[in-house]
Amino acid sequence: MHSDPAACAHNPSDALTGRTEAERLHQRWDDQWRRHGYGHWAVRRHGEARTLGFCGVKPMDLAGLRILDLFYRFAPAAWGRGLAGEAATAVVTWAGRRVPRLPVVARIRPANTASRHVALRAGLVRAAHLDRPGEDGLDWIFATNLPGGGGGSR
Numbered sequence: 001m002h003s004d005p006a007a008c009a010h011n012p013s014d015a016l017t018g019r020t021e022a023e024r025l026h027q028r029w030d031d032q033w034r035r036h037g038y039g040h041w042a043v044r045r046h047g048e049a050r051t052l053g054f055c056g057v058k059p060m061d062l063a064g065l066r067i068l069d070l071f072y073r074f075a076p077a078a079w080g081r082g083l084a085g086e087a088a089t090a091v092v093t094w095a096g097r098r099v100p101r102l103p104v105v106a107r108i109r110p111a112n113t114a115s116r117h118v119a120l121r122a123g124l125v126r127a128a129h130l131d132r133p134g135e136d137g138l139d140w141i142f143a144t145n146l147p148g149g150g151g152g153s154r
């Protein structure tokens, strides 16, 4: 999933090129779970072993703010069924209860329409004042629970 060209089209810097990189990513995600008690979840249908996608949060600094960075990536075969929206909504709800002091932020490439829909579905709103260059170009920022309230506008 993390090396599928379609699933990395908007974020090519994320694309894994081999097993060693995949093991490093797994190690980072595993370390984060141990350190913070939250991180990235694998998404499956009840009773099925196949992982359809990943969704979760990691703490990071953005524009001088401590935030939870919202991540989602699904296998292209699973797209278009509402799964990402459902998973992101569950994660944002969970974060609001378990880590309420931190805003949740999605950094989205402007052309990534599906991702924008997922962020809005999960309750985030556009926070254009936080837009900034990311690893793959300009990131549009969507957020919830920012200091001072909310995020911005839809």
Ligand SMILES: CC(C)(COP(=O)(O)OP(=O)(O)OC[C@H]1O[C@@H](n2cnc3c(N)ncnc32)[C@H](O)[C@@H]1OP(=O)(O)O)[C@@H](O)C(=O)NCCC(=O)NCCS
Binding pocket: 006, 007, 008, 009, 010, 011, 072, 073, 074, 075, 078, 079, 080, 081, 082, 083, 084, 085, 086, 107, 108, 109, 112, 113, 114, 115, 117, 118, 121
């Ligand atoms: C973004 C991604 C997770 C969406 O997954 P998905 O399972 O198709 O999402 P959903 O089925 O929940 O659909 C989410 C919304 O996007 C819309 N959508 C999906 N694909 C779309 C497209 N190509 N163009 C426009 N809208 C699209 C859906 O209609 C839905 O809108 P709604 O909530 O207003 O009804 C998936 O495309 C993906 O994994 N992309 C690669 C990784 C990625 O870009 N991650 C985000 C990085 S910021």
